[in-house]
Amino acid sequence: MVIKMAIRQGRYTLMLPSRPVITGSAAVVGKKEGEGPLANEFDSVSQDDSLGEASFEKAESAMQRDAVIRALNKAGETPDNVDMVFAGDLLNQCIGTSFGLRGMDMPFAGLYGACSTMSLSLALSAIMTDTAAANVCIASTSSHFCSAERQYRLPLEYGGQRTPTSQWTATAAGAAVVSRTGSGPRATAVIFGKIQDLGIKDANNMGAAMAPAAASTIKDFLSDTAGAPSDYDMILTGDLGTVGSSLLCELLMKEANLDISGVHSDCGIMMYDLKNQDVHAGGSGCGCSAAILCSYIMRRIREKSLKKVLFVGTGALLSPTSSLQGESIPAIAHGVVLEAD
Amino acid sequence: MVIKMAIRQGRYTLMLPSRPVITGSAAVVGKKEGEGPLANEFDSVSQDDSLGEASFEKAESAMQRDAVIRALNKAGETPDNVDMVFAGDLLNQCIGTSFGLRGMDMPFAGLYGACSTMSLSLALSAIMTDTAAANVCIASTSSHFCSAERQYRLPLEYGGQRTPTSQWTATAAGAAVVSRTGSGPRATAVIFGKIQDLGIKDANNMGAAMAPAAASTIKDFLSDTAGAPSDYDMILTGDLGTVGSSLLCELLMKEANLDISGVHSDCGIMMYDLKNQDVHAGGSGCGCSAAILCSYIMRRIREKSLKKVLFVGTGALLSPTSSLQGESIPAIAHGVVLEAD
Numbered sequence: 288m289v290i291k292m293a294i295r296q297g298r299y300t301l302m303l304p305s306r307p308v309i310t311g312s313a314a315v316v317g318k319k320e321g322e323g324p325l326a327n328e329f330d331s332v333s334q335d336d337s338l339g340e341a342s343f344e345k346a347e348s349a350m351q352r353d354a355v356i357r358a359l360n361k362a363g364e365t366p367d368n369v370d371m372v373f374a375g376d377l378l379n380q381c382i383g384t385s386f387g388l389r390g391m392d393m394p395f396a397g398l399y400g401a402c403s404t405m406s407l408s409l410a411l412s413a414i415m416t417d418t419a420a421a422n423v424c425i426a427s428t429s430s431h432f433c434s435a436e437r438q439y440r441l442p443l444e445y446g447g448q449r450t451p452t453s454q455w456t457a458t459a460a461g462a463a464v465v466s467r468t469g470s471g472p473r474a475t476a477v478i479f480g481k482i483q484d485l486g487i488k489d490a491n492n493m494g495a496a497m498a499p500a501a502a503s504t505i506k507d508f509l510s511d512t513a514g515a516p517s518d519y520d521m522i523l524t525g526d527l528g529t530v531g532s533s534l535l536c537e538l539l540m541k542e543a544n545l546d547i548s549g550v551h552s553d554c555g556i557m558m559y560d561l562k563n564q565d566v567h568a569g570g571s572g573c574g575c576s577a578a579i580l581c582s583y584i585m586r587r588i589r590e591k592s593l594k595k596v597l598f599v600g601t602g603a604l605l606s607p608t609s610s611l612q613g614e615s616i617p618a619i620a621h622g623v624v625l626e627a628d
Numbered sequence: 629m630v631i632k633m634a635i636r637q638g639r640y641t642l643m644l645p646s647r648p649v650i651t652g653s654a655a656v657v658g659k660k661e662g663e664g665p666l667a668n669e670f671d672s673v674s675q676d677d678s679l680g681e682a683s684f685e686k687a688e689s690a691m692q693r694d695a696v697i698r699a700l701n702k703a704g705e706t707p708d709n710v711d712m713v714f715a716g717d718l719l720n721q722c723i724g725t726s727f728g729l730r731g732m733d734m735p736f737a738g739l740y741g742a743c744s745t746m747s748l749s750l751a752l753s754a755i756m757t758d759t760a761a762a763n764v765c766i767a768s769t770s771s772h773f774c775s776a777e778r779q780y781r782l783p784l785e786y787g788g789q790r791t792p793t794s795q796w797t798a799t800a801a802g803a804a805v806v807s808r809t810g811s812g813p814r815a816t817a818v819i820f821g822k823i824q825d826l827g828i829k830d831a832n833n834m835g836a837a838m839a840p841a842a843a844s845t846i847k848d849f850l851s852d853t854a855g856a857p858s859d860y861d862m863i864l865t866g867d868l869g870t871v872g873s874s875l876l877c878e879l880l881m882k883e884a885n886l887d888i889s890g891v892h893s894d895c896g897i898m899m900y901d902l903k904n905q906d907v908h909a910g911g912s913g914c915g916c917s918a919a920i921l922c923s924y925i926m927r928r929i930r931e932k933s934l935k936k937v938l939f940v941g942t943g944a945l946l947s948p949t950s951s952l953q954g955e956s957i958p959a960i961a962h963g964v965v966l967e968a969d
Contacts, residue, residue, distance in 0.1 A: 292633060292759055292760065292761070293759060293760070293761040295711070295760075295761075295762075295763075299735060301761055341953070342953050344949055344950065344953065345953070370636070371820060375738075375740055377721075378947065378949070379720040379721070379947045379948070380718075380720070380740065380742065380945065380946065380947035380950075381740045381945070382945070382946070382949065382950045385823060385945035385960075386945075386955065386958060388823060389825050389958045390823070390825070391823075392822050392823075393822060394640060394819075394820035394821065394822055395820065395821070395822060395823055395960060396741070396748055396752065396820055396962075397716075397739060397740040397741050397748070397945070397960070398737070398738060398739060398740060399716055399721065399722045399738040399739060399740040400737070400738050401721065407737055407738070411737065411752075414756070414759075415755070418633055418634060418755075418759035418761060419633065419634070419636075420633070420634040420636075420642055420759060421636075422636075438949075478735075479712060479735035479736065480735065480736070481733050481734060481735055481736060482729060482730045482731075482732075482733075482736055484730050602738075604721065604722070604723070604726035604727075604738070605721065605723070606719065606720045606721035606723045607720070608685055608719070608720060608723065608779075609685065609721075609723045609727065612682070612683050612685065612686070614727065617726045617727065617730045619726075619736060619738075621737075
């Protein structure tokens, strides 16, 4: 039997000749995200950020679970049929995920990629299905403004002021079902990033810390595939916000003479109305890019108004402890190419 | 071209027909671990748990980096040649790993599997190489008693007493290089576990919380492969300690009439002299099973005194926050079969 399988192209890129299919995806968001420009795209908008749970952490778990169940339903799959879940979140020890998926009885690989988690989980799901190591995988992640604020920064009750470069952690979860068969957007290539650290130490300016990681991955990918930005309807980063997005375009132009400005979008910029929703440099959090990818973007690829998207999730691999110890912020970015069926 | 690749056997198990090779592995441990029964097995024993670094977290990063570099050297590889690193640790946001591997410029997928991380990273590395999605992968992880204590429990200076069921987080790191070619122990099958939670809430009794996860994975694996415990020279769990190990044997006997007592060993029991080193129920921490697997076990498989080992890493997916919120402890266990060349 001749089996098509992941083929390395260039140094870092894996082409997926079987073109694994995203047979279902779903996005669940909180109140503020439901008041933003993409309000009508999401599968569910909660009017109460606690989701009726006793803590924000439990609410985040409930949200991720909800996204997974909705994605499964859309794909016409049940947990019984899932060979592998790749998932993670921002909370210490990734409890948003482990408690959210507990009881669903699916083989589970926990990930930590900060806000790059959607791209990491999607890339691993796509490789597993492309190589036939799995027939059906789930990629999922979540974040919650209230659980993230008190863990990474200050208790909400403190009412601390935010700096202009800071990003707003989205209350959101996204999940995608990736299958060997079926119809839907197809994952046709993936690239795993390398940790980049240019010495940024300001934990309130993560866009600047992550931009070099996005630049590195995009540069490697276009070099590996001998491609140009114009080969893509969209190069979608998640989530650099306004500060990081400008830096990314600048870096790519300066270092590799690549002009992505015509096709670049960023989930951190898309999630909120930046003029009126007081989120400063934009959105962030694992759930921000996950929710946008698993709703707005997947829908447009299904409808073929977007035919080829390079999704580059970016994560800042810091912790409050590393920042207190004077460390700079390592960052990473993973890429997945999604194409219309 | 006919390519051998991961083949699903039964519901959960993946057989790896190309038999990926562990071409090099290394273990680096702290002072207490270097005073235990396996002292002579490790590649390096640090006499100073700070490793000359300014914090315990930085020491843990240095230890993981050291293990990775030593494993690469033994495999005769350089970071340039590594297609993928799968790694994680216990620290919030896995900073032991991201800061440890920063600057090595290798494609990186961050994992969170608590003390199951070595089995998770090894399983993913083995699948990636078996399917030819990668030629060379690294699986690595670390833990540090001092960074774990202050994060999960109490500052060391407090001098809190430990309960009899508690386990001692090992100061240790292990890394393995997994390749498509070369000689050494071979990974011939993997199984990813499902989250199990039988309602244990005592964070000082993680052996009890993790035993059902180990039981579930071992049961599924032996059922998928129509195998018996006696097919293995060793079924090695990491790390259930004394309490969890007894429970595991009991659970398997009761639920599946499987008697593993003749071939079962546990890294948490092997790491320390339980009578004289005051570690109560045994060792734990990602680094405990990683260091033992990447030294003692790999050496014996290379020397063929062990011919077939089922390694089952177990992780407790709790956080201090989830415990404070009254939650029970979800756990997971992943398995990898290692065979002599």
